[in-house]
Amino acid sequence: MSDETAIKGMGSILHTQGVAFRVWAPHAQHVSVIGSFNEWDGKKHPMLSEENGYWYANVAEAHTGDEYLFLLSTQNGEFKRIDPYAREVTSSVGNAIVHDTRFDWDGDDFSIAAWNELVIYELHVGTFNDQENVKHKGEFSSVSERLGHLQKLGINAIQIMPIGEFAGERSWGYNPAQIFSVDRDYGGPLAFKQFIKRAHKAGIAVILDVVYNHLGPSDLDLWQFDGWSENGRGGIYFYNDDRSITPWGDTRPDYGRGEVRQYLLDNAMMWFEEYHVDGIRFDCTQFIRMVNDSDKRDIPEGWSLLQWINSQIAQKFPGCITIAEDLQNNRWITKEVGAGGAGFASQWDAMFVHPIRQAVVTPQDEQRSLGAIRDAILYRYNDDAFDRVIYSESHDEVANGHARVPQEINPNDPKGWYAQKRSTLAAAMVFTSPGIPMIFQGQEFLEGGWFRDTVPVDWDQCAEFHGIVRLYRDLIGLRSNREGFTRGLCGQFTQVYHMNNEHKVIAYHRWDKGGAGDDVVIVANFSHEEQENYVIGFPSEGYWKLRFNSDWGGYNDDFGNFLSTDILTDQGECDGLPCYASVSIGSYSVVIFSQ
Template sequence: MSDTGKITGMGAIPHSGGVAFRVWAPHARQVAVVGSFNGWDGNSHPMLAEENGYWYADVTKAKIGDEYKFLLTTEQGTLNRIDPYAREVTSSVGNAIVHDTYFDWEGDDLRLASWNELVIYELHIGTFNDQEKINQPGHFSSVSARLGHLKRLGVNAIQIMPVGEFAGDRSWGYNPSHIFSVEMTYGGPKAFKQLVKRAHQEGIAVILDVVYNHLGPSDLDLWQFDGWSENGRGGIYFYNDERAHTPWGETRPDYGRGEVRQYLRDNAMMWLEEYHLDGLRFDCTQFIRTVNGTDHVLPEGWSLLQWINSEVSHKFPGRILIAEDLMNNRWLTRDVGAGGAGFASQWDAMFVHPIRLAVVTPADEQRSLAAIRDALCYRYNDDAFDRVIYSESHDEVANGLQRVPQEINPSDPKGWHARKRSTLAAAMVFTAPGIPMIFQGQEFLEGGWFRDTVPVDWDQCEEFHGIVRLYRDLVRLRLNRDGFTRGLCGQFTQVTHLNEARKVIAFHRWDKGGAGDDVVVVANFYHEAQDDYVIGFPAQGAWKLRFNSDWQGYNDDFRNHPSTDVRTEPGEKDGLPCHARLSIGPYSVVIFSQ
């Protein structure tokens, strides 16, 4: 409560004596709050004008669960508007609901893993597991039903595509109508909190996509919210000149206006505070920091990112903030104090595109191992884990692209070539430096392309249980669960061997070095096995084979090529002091450690 006796906050604020309401509408002549508590009578509860265009009312008759709207009298007439800060709505074109933010979080004490020990699973609520309701989108509870699978797989974080209320019942989520409200088709705010708590109980963190580069564009009450507009554009929440334009419509928020900056900042903080989320992934930040996605800079967009990230770092230390930026800007993951945007990590196009190309290219001789080497070793700054690496994401398997097995062999996406080369890509994801991420269903060869109307085919989880095991084994090695692959969590990578003619690449991963730490990864991007093949090793002695992607246990028609433990001999090879002879199957990866 402020010194004036008024309740602080925005939107609907329940308190012991009723509900206070506050809204920003600087061009309105009068504002009233109407709802189920006053028979939707615009004369019952007029709001008082405050400074800087804010309006306030305290309604003793209002209570949690009541529906309401703001009634604005403007030069353009009377406007009914949904509260921009509404925590809950009946639908994207319905009414706001006075929301009870209380939730029983007792026992919710998950601590997010350090960046070098994160494994992320990206999913879409509507299609991840919608089998409970035929022809209906999935629900937060249906995701909870599959958390056991994710835990067994070994992932320790799920990244959820946007859940802010959007137009209609089916969407990717990148068309938010009400960014403070949770999509009711998915179950609404309480169900989302239940999913977060349940995930935390299973040791799985929850990261959420947020969309601040544009809003809507449909079912958007923010558009000309208080009747004012310049040039026929969006009004107080948006730019009203050429800066309004984005690839998704002319609805870029006005990052230079204090009230709009506060609105976006408050939204980010809400997800972390009220929903106990472990991190946020910011969609398409290049359209926040620039007008056109390339060189027409928006300084106020950059400073907004810095402000939000600084606030989160201060108030919620240990949470992860991830940027998606197709321009691969190194300053995104530098500290704000050094002039950076302050993100912890960013999606890495410098990894996914070369790796996908390497495995989907039909002819072996056209695969570029130099491109694979560069993808493995790329860094934005001094931290190997300031990038998220993947071979599939929602963007990479839609919009003209398909799932990796489908791209490899459109006529037989479950066949030998598709299985072998898609798992080759997966092995690169889990052995390269960076935060590994997979997309829903990838672990059992989900085919086709991503659509918000087509659910994941969970029957394939059983059909390709061996491939699921392959992913599980890779995750286990990546996280050093057995204590002999610490190097996969380490900062250091050296590509020691690259044979373009025979399509073999080998690299050394380490943290501090030595037994239990040093890891050697060998990948064969050729359709034939390589026998009696000599590569360098960093130390003498026995090196145990920890993983062989050609093992028949992963699929009946894998060739089970006889890769074995090796014993190195003194003698320089590949710039390393020792060497050994090994065998590796076609389109396969083997991993060694001491």
């Protein structure tokens, strides 16, 4: 096969005349592809040198399932390397596998919900369903077994922690060794595609967490890939000066090198094109756009890379979502690329999670700050209330020195009354504040302790705390406007109109266009003291129906079932609103009204 008829693409490319191979190794003197198809003999299939350091060969004898490596001869010796674009590997230190990317997507016509209607459930494949009685525990198929639970809960999007091939059998996933390969311990690439198709059939989108701020650092075959490096650093795929330094190792990709930029873009696009994911979440974008947190030195080419990837996704996969974890209060992350922003649809919001967690884990009522709670409810990065993902638990918030919220509230009794009441109070803030709500695996049944990649979710608690599961389901139903009378929770507008620091009561109004079926009033009591016949303002007169009371005894026998009822407002200015009514609310509780 001549250069003129060379197959386009990188890595191993299946076609009718065998398998084509292409690799970028600009400092190699000779490159061969070796594998099970040629007895690992470097003399049988030498690769032709192409422009700009690329090497190419077509192997008629190669087939799907064959294992292979690239053999590079350089001034610094001979190296066997895993294909950087390998769609499948035997392990993080093993061989690449010729993989057929085709899959039967027939019938998969799923579209992700509008961003203001998303409810995200973050999970870790290895621990989500790792019970002893599960056949393929800790794999994608085991997650599929729980899709019914998530569907009944009202979840319409799953965010999966990174799944790129990593070192060892267990990991959070933020140490990617091969970013194009799906980890075999989770079931590999075919299992991931099957899982996505099943999730889509259940009406659930799949958002994947990706790691581009660093690679590895262990089992990293990209390190000094073709033998070249400077200053003892990583070679062609990495910065070779102090820009390489990250909190996870000296392995920051070189965002200014065209081939590396293409490598990362190709990876992002692969998840949409070959796996039909509905969105991706970028880990720690601040370490893509700047060197570190201390000197704030920008990496302009990192910023332009984010803009490029987001622009390509928006152009080719409209409606799909990209989410940044930046946590630096950076409004430009979610501004449009054309306005100079990075173009993300949304970002994880540190301005919400920290004050809300603090409000419920603080032991003394008088120390709770309603001002901080108000600011967390109202905060927005730009003009869109849904350019932030809000949560009280995530994989970061329940590890790295912190535990799950119930554990933080009461370490001695994380399943007791205080832990239940105040953790569900935080959850109610998540589902009634403007933003895209997210919960972390097991949060809906009081999963305790702290997150570790070796400890499975305790699904026995799902039955034990079935009332708390119902509480989450009811909140999600209201947030999703499932019954058609809480559209305001999907709307852009919020007014915090009542704050009583003495009694620790806060009330706010959510609406989209306003009016019956749209206006929603939320009253939250951050005190142990019950409030009876408590007067607050309402935006309009008439009958307001109680849609939710977190103190209801049906959620837990130990709850007070404090008397809360539907109300009829009276005309008269109160809290700056034209009407008022008396409401009753239990300890550490939330009540929600709509017309």
